[in-house]
Amino acid sequence: DGGITQSPKYLFRKEGQNVTLSCEQNLNHDAMYWYRQDPGQGLRLIYYSQIVNDFQKGDIAEGYSVSREKKESFPLTVTSAQKNPTAFYLCASLGGANQPQHFGDGTRLSIL
């Protein structure tokens, strides 16, 4: 089945540590997105990529970094500069202008 796989499902970060969240899709979609979800705030866009080797900052990019070396993969690194990283992180992809975004099942990040 085609879809988006996020791993790990749960992740813990120590003080001063960078952690990387994985997002892989086999939908052959060009565009991919990372969102952060906090209770009562909906989803906020961190980064997005329309094509391989290109990505743009979203509304809350500070303290995060991404890469897009392959069409299928869009990993997100939460750096030590992100002082409040505890949240649910969702990856999505988009196949066409009139289509809905498809979402993975998320990674829940907590601070140790």
Next chain:
Amino acid sequence: AQSVAQPEDQVNVAEGNPLTVKCTYSVSGNPYLFWYVQYPNRGLQFLLKYITGDNLVKGSYGFEAEFNKSQTSFHLKKPSALVSDSALYFCAVSPVGGSARQLTFGSGTQLTVLP
């Protein structure tokens, strides 16, 4: 800038009764409108979308939504609620022709269907 308002954080309805989850939006030009549902510790699942055409849109699991341009609303409805419909619902908007089809999400409405 585009925005979405979901004025109710929580909606409770009895099983078998009709349900409505409200959404209003603000966008420059014509909108693409979406409804998603989220179950605990899961990603968002697509329910339905409005792109153009009929103002009444039918989607998955018996849900429908009505696009009202004059009121800038896109309320989600279902004629008869099920306990299994209990979940978090998100409305989202994107301007037609917008950059990378960026979606702006509302803050979500928790629907509880009481048996």
